[in-house]
Amino acid sequence: MTVAVDRTSEARDFNDSTTPPLHHPPLIVFSDFDGTITQADVTDRILEELAHPLWREVEDEWVRGLxxxxxxxxxxxxxxxxxAEELNALIDSIPLDPTFAAFYQFTRREGIPFYVVSDGFDYVISRILKRAGVDGELENGxxxxASHLEVSGRRVAASFPHSDCEHGCAxxxxxxxxxxxxxxxxxxxxxxxxxxxxxxEExxxxxxxxxxxxxxxxRNIPCRAFETFADVQTKLEKLAAKPKMTRQGAKMRRPAPVR
Ligand SMILES: [Mg+2]
Ligand SMILES: [Zn+2]
Structure with a gap:
């Protein structure tokens, strides 16, 4: 039997403990990097500490949607x-969510694909993930x-290999x-x-x-508040639980409600 996935009702089910979803398609996880995997926004810290103060005027144009x-x-x-030494020292001072590495290993164990999607820079992300000790597809990039950064002398140049969109995203x-x-x-x-x-929205x-x-x-967009990746893991362990067959092998057992 084919079950059409209604994205709206899936999202609603997630917040409604009385109507557990009967269909359990596999999960794919996408995560932001700055302020999500790290405890601070690395790009903001680079700008605050290593850039001419004019960066704040540019930031203001972005916040205002210009x-x-x-x-x-x-x-x-x-x-x-x-x-590069100053840049690296700053990057190495940024703390990670201490539960991230365990969360990443959880996704590997469960076979849940995990992707980092970030306006931040590959140079920064790779260096921090290496410190976190993650392996596999994250480690090899x-x-x-993410955005791309070239470091040359005391200058850095940004480029944007994944930026083709109508929003002007990096x-x-x-x-x-x-x-x-x-x-x-x-x-x-x-x-x-x-x-x-x-x-x-996706x-x-x-x-x-x-x-x-x-x-x-x-905007009334259904979402779950979290503080750390340990919180996310607890929730995903419930979501990832597959419906089990009964001893007769005929009926699907309703999965436990997601709280
Ligand atoms: Mg962020
Ligand atoms: Zn976009």
Whole structure:
């Protein structure tokens, strides 16, 4: 039997403990990086500590919706004046969510594909994930969609290999998610910020904190508040539970309600 996935009702089921979903298509997880996997926004810290103060005026244009994040980051990164050593020392000082590595290993064990989608920079993300000790597709960069940074002398240059969209995104998280989704998967998105607002529209299940939580609540977008990846893992363990066969092998047992 084919079960059509109604994205709206899937999302509603998730928040409604009285109507557990009967259909359990596999999960795919997409996560923001800055402020979600890390405890601070690395790009903001680079700008605060290593860029000419004009970066704040560019930021203001982005917040007011005058420019997309691609133009914003391109102009801001051109204001950075730092050596690779200074940049690396700053990156190495950024703390991660201490539960992230265990969460990533959980997705590997369960066979849940996990992707990082970020306006931030591959250089920064790879360096931090290496410190986190993650392996496999994250470590080799195949599951990372991010902006690109070239460091040369005291200058850095940003480029945007995943930015082709109508929003002006540096990395279009929504477009990346559309590329890999199919009818029979549940798309999970985890994020914290304003640059995640297009991604939530592509997700069946949204975990949100900080600015993104406020954004979702103002627009009645179903979402689950979280603080750490341990919170997300607890919830996904319930969502990933497959319907089990009874001893007769005939009937599906209703899965436990998701709370
Ligand atoms: Mg973020
Ligand atoms: Zn976009």
């Amino acid at each position: 420019i997309g994040s691609r133009e914003c980051l391109e102009r801001q990164m051109a204001l950075v004046d730092a050596s 195949r599951h990372i969609y 990395t279009c998280k929504a477009a990346v998610m559309r590329q890999v989704e199919n009818r029979d998967t549940r798309i999970v998105f985890i994020g914290d910020g304003f640059s995640d607002r297009f991604a939530v 997700a069946d299940v949204v975990f949100a904190k900080k600015q993104l939580l406020g954004y979702c609540r103002r």
